[in-house]
Amino acid sequence: xxxxxxxxxxxxxxxxxxxxxxxxxxxxxxxxxxxxxxxxxxxxxxxxxxxxxxxxxxxxxxxxxxxxxxxxxxxxxxxxxxxxxxxxxxxxxxxxxxxxxxxxxxxxxxxxxxxxxxxxxxxxxxxxxxxxxxxxxxxxxxxxxxxxxxx
Amino acid sequence: xxxxxxxxxxxxxxxxxxxxxxxxxxxxxxxxxxxxxxxxxxxxxxxxxxxxxxxxxxxxxxxxxxxxxxxxxxxxxxxxxxxxxxxxxxxxxxxxxxxxxxxxxxxxxxxxxxxxxxxxxxxxxxxxxxxxxxxxxxxxxxxxxxxxxxxxxxxxxxxxxxxxxxxxxxxxxxxxxxxxxxxxxxxxxxxxxxxxxxxxxxxxxxxxxxxxxxxxxxxxxxxxxxxxxxxxxxxxxxxxxxxxxxxxxxxxxxxxxxxxxxxxxxxxxxxxxxxxxxxxxxxxxxxxxxxxxxxxxxxxxxxxxxxxxxxxxxxxxxxxxxxxxxxxxxxxxxxxxxxxxxxxxxxxxxxxxxxxxxxxxxxxxxxxxxxxxxxxxxxxxxxxxxxxxxxxxxxxxxxxxxxxxxxxxxxxxxxxxxxxxxxxxxxxxxxxxxxxxxxxxxxxxxxxxxxxxxxxxxxxxxxxxxxxxxxxxxxxxxxxxxxxxxxxxxxx
Numbered sequence: 001x002x003x004x005x006x007x008x009x010x011x012x013x014x015x016x017x018x019x020x021x022x023x024x025x026x027x028x029x030x031x032x033x034x035x036x037x038x039x040x041x042x043x044x045x046x047x048x049x050x051x052x053x054x055x056x057x058x059x060x061x062x063x064x065x066x067x068x069x070x071x072x073x074x075x076x077x078x079x080x081x082x083x084x085x086x087x088x089x090x091x092x093x094x095x096x097x098x099x100x101x102x103x104x105x106x107x108x109x110x111x112x113x114x115x116x117x118x119x120x121x122x123x124x125x126x127x128x129x130x131x132x133x134x135x136x137x138x139x140x141x142x143x144x145x146x147x148x149x150x151x
Numbered sequence: 152x153x154x155x156x157x158x159x160x161x162x163x164x165x166x167x168x169x170x171x172x173x174x175x176x177x178x179x180x181x182x183x184x185x186x187x188x189x190x191x192x193x194x195x196x197x198x199x200x201x202x203x204x205x206x207x208x209x210x211x212x213x214x215x216x217x218x219x220x221x222x223x224x225x226x227x228x229x230x231x232x233x234x235x236x237x238x239x240x241x242x243x244x245x246x247x248x249x250x251x252x253x254x255x256x257x258x259x260x261x262x263x264x265x266x267x268x269x270x271x272x273x274x275x276x277x278x279x280x281x282x283x284x285x286x287x288x289x290x291x292x293x294x295x296x297x298x299x300x301x302x303x304x305x306x307x308x309x310x311x312x313x314x315x316x317x318x319x320x321x322x323x324x325x326x327x328x329x330x331x332x333x334x335x336x337x338x339x340x341x342x343x344x345x346x347x348x349x350x351x352x353x354x355x356x357x358x359x360x361x362x363x364x365x366x367x368x369x370x371x372x373x374x375x376x377x378x379x380x381x382x383x384x385x386x387x388x389x390x391x392x393x394x395x396x397x398x399x400x401x402x403x404x405x406x407x408x409x410x411x412x413x414x415x416x417x418x419x420x421x422x423x424x425x426x427x428x429x430x431x432x433x434x435x436x437x438x439x440x441x442x443x444x445x446x447x448x449x450x451x452x453x454x455x456x457x458x459x460x461x462x463x464x465x466x467x468x469x470x471x472x473x474x475x476x477x478x479x480x481x482x483x484x485x486x487x488x489x490x491x492x493x494x495x496x497x498x499x500x501x502x503x504x505x506x507x508x509x510x511x512x513x514x515x516x517x518x519x520x521x522x523x524x525x526x527x528x529x530x531x532x533x534x535x536x537x538x539x540x541x542x543x544x545x546x547x548x549x550x551x552x553x554x555x556x557x558x559x560x561x562x563x564x565x566x567x568x569x570x571x572x573x574x575x576x577x578x579x580x581x582x583x584x585x586x587x588x589x590x591x592x593x594x595x596x597x598x599x600x601x602x603x604x605x606x607x608x609x610x611x612x613x614x615x616x617x618x619x620x621x622x623x624x625x626x627x628x629x630x631x632x633x634x635x636x637x638x639x640x641x642x643x
Contacts, residue, residue: 044517048569051383051572051606051612053383054372055378
């Protein structure tokens with residue numbers, strides 16, 4: 001009786017610690033979404049700087065530099081977070097072709113994030129806006145194809 | 152061999168031969184077609200190659216002047232200007248005009264031949280204001296919020312006022328030049344508030360400064376005020392409780408501190424000393440203090456004088472914290488107020504100062520929370536709008552008393568979406584006036600601003616704002632202003 005109970009206990013605890021329900025394994029995809037959200041927020045803050053009625057244009061330039069530095073940091077973190085996406089792929093039950101597509105999109109996201117980081121470090125605001133749109137397209141493509149599989 | 156068999160064989164052979172002939176014909180025909188196509192492709196390729204050669208020659212011709220240098224310019228530093236073309240034996244070259252290039256900072260272009268980027272911009276702003284009470288003929292108080300000009304009581308002729316104004320329009324120029332000593336920036340900005348008369352548009356210098364690296368000199372916002380914490384209003388003044396939006400000549404050093412998790416910078420400045428002192432008529436009589444010139448009713452302007460006797464500049468120090476969630480600043484002011492009596496030559500002076508904390512904190516989404524809080528002794532000039540409180544008061548005995556002031560402002564900016572936003576601001580400021588001063592001086596002021604602003608694109612802003620402002624005199628009498636303002640701003 002005790003052995004059966006122990007066995008049941010072991011089975012239950014092992015089920016609770018199974019990868020599918022461990023919340024930490026769901027973190028990488030959420031992380032990249034939060035970095036992406038933060039990037040857009042920072043770009044919005046740059047756009048609304050012109051509405052600050054007392055800041056001189058010179059002071060607005062200083063504020064833009066502060067925000068572009070933050071964008072560079074967040075873009076670098078977004079690029080790193082794609083490692084988590086790639087690590088998650090084997091557990092999604094994809095076909096080899098789907099795996100390849102997902103991997104390709106993740107690597108594309110990484111490359112585009114790095115390019116955004118470079119543009120932000122150079123304070124090229126117009127180019128940053130274009131890169132964000134490109135990242136948006138990549139994210140939407142991946143979400144349309146694979147997001148439901150991560151549930 | 153029987154004859155029939157022979158004939159059959161011959162016929163079979165002929166048939167076979169004909170088939171072969173037929174196959175050969177088809178093949179030949181196909182070969183001919185292929186040959187013709189190949190010939191056509193060859194001809195097209197030749198034409199394309201000839202065209203490419205021609206274009207390469209043209210390109211080489213156009214680049215030729217830039218590749219040729221004179222002996223004196225070989226060691227010159229690299230500039231944007233193409234070098235002077237050299238006349239060769241074989242051909243003459245046409246001097247090229249340098250192309251205009253994008254500058255190193257947003258909204259600028261480079262001056263050809265230099266590393267300097269220049270830009271200009273500004274906006275046209277039209278304000279329409281409906282006030283429940285007028286500040287008087289050609290008074291600044293009808294054009295922006297000026298607490299000292301809010302009528303107290305009712306005087307003959309006081310009535311509601313409509314004002315149409317474009318004085319808040321701006322024009323600015325800026326430049327940027329990199330150098331081994333640090334970036335060199337210059338900035339000049341003008342509006343049209345040079346003359347308080349309502350429909351007189353005299354240009355006024357708002358900013359005129361230059362900076363190299365960490366050192367700035369010229370006229371700009373006083374270091375004592377964290378201007379980024381100012382509320383987002385349509386009216387060109389500021390609220391009660393805000394620090395003054397003064398611009399004055401100054402020299403300032405800004406130093407970023409490294410090694411901290413949060414970006415921190417410290418600023419130290421020497422600024423133009425200018426004080427406002429209340430002086431009794433027995434010591435100095437001027438137009439605003441002469442009882443013969445005062446209105447009967449208490450709807451009079453300030454009674455303050457500018458002694459212009461300062462010996463020391465105003466000393467300001469500020470620490471700025473710039474985390475990702477906004478910015479926070481702490482500032483300290485030290486200044487000497489001094490007055491010399493013209494008749495007797497007696498001098499009275501005292502050191503005073505102030506402290507303030509201000510910040511702009513990011514809230515949900517694009518929303519921000521802004522605040523200022525300050526306390527001072529002899530810092531009235533840096534408090535709220537122009538001439539609300541004096542810096543000091545001189546008694547009949549010639550003793551100088553610094554005026555203690557305190558106040559604060561809170562403002563919340565909410566973005567409904569990326570085009571629509573609103574701001575709600577409350578401010579309050581008060582002064583401890585000595586008992587011997589004119590009882591018509593201000594004791595306390597407060598204001599509320601509420602607005603709705605629409606910016607369909609970044610270059611256009613339309614909005615409506617409601618302002619409630621109140622001032623209370625030493626006597627306890629109050630004056631109230633209610634104003635609705637419509638504004639349209641077009642930036643370029």
